[in-house]
Amino acid sequence: MTANACPSRAPSLLSPWRRRCQWITTLLLLLMPWFKIGGNSLLRIDIPTLTIYVFGQTLRIQELYLVLIFCLVLTLGFLLVTMVLGRVWCGWFCPQTTLTDLAEWFSTRLKLQTEKKPAPGVVRKLALQLFYLTLSCLVATNLLWYFIEPLDFFQQLFSGEIHYAAWTTLILIALVVYLDLALVQRLMCSDFCPYGRFQTVLADQATLTLNLPPAELKRCIECNSCVRVCPMGIDIRQGYQVECINCGRCLDACRRIMAKRNEQGLISYTFGTEGKGARALVNPRTILLSFVTLVLFITLGFAVWQRPAASLKIAVSHTAASRTLKDGSRATFFNAWVNNRSDRNAAYNVRAINTASGEPLVLKGRSGSIEVAAGGNLRIDFVLVTPPTDDEVDVNFLLLDQSGQELATVEAQIR
Ligand code: SF4
């Protein structure tokens, strides 16, 4: 992407686009827990049931392999975006930058940053702290909505039933965000956030960056506008610096100044600094990372699509010993867990079959019409009765839905 402004018209600026991106990201983060698919939040981690709701899919912690692939896809996708777009995330989407921009905007409105004399009054200083506090509480509340359904959260809050762990988390997050706004702000991006340092490892000859080509420097009128607007205090004329968050403010400032002289701005976004344009993206590192991310993404999609709507886990009971009945048959006590992975309540039956003969075996206890809520996990106990024999008996436990369709099979050996 190059940044050639048409000299005869008002310069085309990036700041309106950056603000739109910040608004969209903020609204998405605020509203995502409120949107529902199949009765569940678009994205939420339900701690009591150890379940992740993600875009209509219900992933239970037992399906750890899916959760791991999901995390891997997210991580690799983020690395890929960083490798290609540099710190565009920092300047255009990161909530930390948005919060700091908001704090600076409010401070400017209160004339706290510009007015030196007379010194700002206590009321305006207090108003700024109140603004920080409001933002902090909003961020902390928003974060909790990713763990407690928003409506439940407000219900618990107003009825005073909110768990102390949720209260503690809420207060701690609000405190951290408040201190961040009051004391840290941009220092987070330049000194503390590991992502910025991490980016230096990922950046290569194709990474999108702000660039002032040496050949253009001779047109520079030394107005210093690009330096004055930079939130990170960078002089882009001295070349790429790791603190740069790719926000594009310097580019806009230069375009404005040079437009008054009917000239194009000096600063541009480029993939790498060799002037190859988007062709620079065709390199082994980017291709390899894109390929691995795509393969993992397809694997995840396939694994989610292929998984059965319910699962069955069986274990011999540790509390009830198996015994031989009067007729010589053997009674073995089992604990079982039926997990309904669908987004609807459902009823199931468990059947046991002698693997060798294919004959059904007797199950006593709760093995039929087992109703499990959507996304729920229910424990049931039953007794398996196997005919008299000196040999081990191989058994297949089947989980069937109400129409008799087999959803899961578990093998067991009765001694
Ligand atoms: S150098 Fe330009 S793009 Fe980088 S942080 Fe400063 S203003 Fe933003």
Ligand code: SF4
């Ligand atoms: S805004 Fe443009 S012209 Fe002014 S100092 Fe920066 S690079 Fe030079």
